Amino acid sequence: MDKIEALLRQMRQTFLNEMGERCDRLEQKVIELERSPDDREVFEELYRGVHSLKGSGGTHGLHIITSICHQLENHLTEAAETCNFRSTCISKALAYFDLLRKVQHVAGEDEPDYAALEAELERLREPKEQRLIQVLMAEPSNIMRQVLNKALTDQPVQVAMVDDGIAAIELLMRQKFDIAVLARELVRLNGVAVVAAIRASKGRNANIPFILLTSNPETVPLNVTIDRVLPRDKHLMVEVLQTLTGMTGSQTDI
Template structure:
């Protein structure tokens, strides 16, 4: 008796791609339903029921996005869950900005869906907007990394920073700082030119060229000599020479960077 011909193995990758496409096609309807629930949170008489339903939908979207290879949507949902948790026991009508900021997360998910449907694999702009939105949710607070070997300059930077709500991390090794910047989000980098392992100019350029979310952060370079102004996309926003006006110019550069950060956050809030 002749053996029956073997059945061809299914193309697993093609099946997964089709499932992902189906998920993205159905996502708009799910986001529309979630958006309706979030808008209904303003009705205090139904707050508890609507809140629970909306939270379940966000949690479900987070899990299904991860299953379909869309971690950016899972990340947006996770941050939205954190924001919703702030109001889980709200006894009175929640503030208007609650629903506004929830809807901002919906907009980011739609943007991620559009990029994914267009074949995009990197979502750096969305990561950046998500980080900015997180700053808005938690209140004005900025993460600053100082990379410098001079204790005098570190002290001066931290003193100037006291006028702003910031969280400061200090390092003296450019290579270690680069590893840190590739893993954690920062709003402002202040680096000396002459630091260990990797000089400050190379550090800024490496971060600018990376695809890890800190490409557009504000950056200040401290130099012992006057540097020519840079205009490349990979260069720092400001260069502050260590001269007789060092403290004054450093303060002005930091003020300008914080003003740019505030403008960005306020623009996202509008």
Template sequence: MPSGASPSKAEQLLQQLRDTYVLELPSRIDAIENAILNLRETEDFEAQFQDLYRDVHSMKGTAGTHGLQVFTPILHLLEDLLSSRLARATHIEAENLELALACVDLLREARVCVAANESDFAAIEMRIQALGRRLSAGALRVLLVDNSRTSRRLCMQVLHALNAEVTTASDGYAALARLLHEPFDLLVTGSEIGTLSGDALIAALRLSRSINRDIRTILLTSRHGAPTVETEPDHVIARDARLVQNLSDYVGRLQPVAAAASD
């Protein structure tokens, strides 16, 4: 919109919807907190868990729609906690309850900043990084990006066998959004991952000021020839019969490094 110009009716409507959403955030956050606390004593853990996961996922999507990106990495962390530690559980352990409630505290802190029209979220981002490290508990934190479900499943089996904490994405832009705000030790990406290629994803990461700027990167590719100089992945693995072995060998060597970094 040009400087000095009045907002259009559509822009006014979008702003009204955003303002309403911000006003409703306290009750939404309270509802998520209550659902987490109810996991301690519910007789139908699975149903309560599924409802909670849907609410978290819905809140994440709506926050993104309204341009409230500060909430996205917090809700990603809560989703990751739910999917990695509670999806097959029958109760919530004290440590996981504490971590989930820490995510709720971050949501409340972010809401206060948004309601006050603040734009500096550096303190919140530092707490997100610290919470991400607690969630990984010293394991190698891997972001796996591939738009092939079969390939993702194969790579996840390798990474889980190495006790890595794995987060997945099927699109390069979604992966970059997470890399800019959440801590990882390793990026494993396919070369063709939607509108943003694996080469471009690695290049964008290296040019960013993200905490992940210097993490190790692996490019999975079926192409012949070396990647571009701008990309500079740390390791290239061909999609061939030796993919599983080569991925296991390389990531296995990184495990001691991750453990030392978390101490």
């Protein structure tokens, strides 16, 4: 029995190790659908891949993966029936794969706690009219990230947090956002460089609003389009919330 249990654990770990690559391949199919929404072959390859991942998750006792994939299958089916592979649908599909990657990390812990992931999955189930505003927050300070995240807790937003410029670019190239809030003083690549790169990329986030948080009085280069620059002072939290309200049209209570 010990040998069988060890073998099952090994098979489960192998599945988790390979899940990131499987998600990468399926994500590419989603991107292809955004470009060619009528390509039935691509859709069927995507759907089969998600269905296979769902079955594998159940086999290895990872029911959170089964739940995510089941919900994603429903989302893809609805989109196919309504011919609605536009940006909001694509963004939501990619959000499911981001959630699967989080499962990959949590499942490797000694005592996995999936409560936060289940709550995130429930939010993805919300109807379109209740869609959360997707915000990218790039901030190197752990304390400031916690403060910003807490300030937005009760707001109709879903925040993705990163701590450096390269990570911000990678996420902006992969996932659709409604708005991005970047610290100017980021690790590896500063906020101005991130905005310049994304604007030049002509990708899905090239035209979204960008807010720059800075303690640097140096002016932003004129060739980099930043929608608002906010100083790091005692009014920063209020300014961030008010700016998000103005740019997204949400009813934010300060």
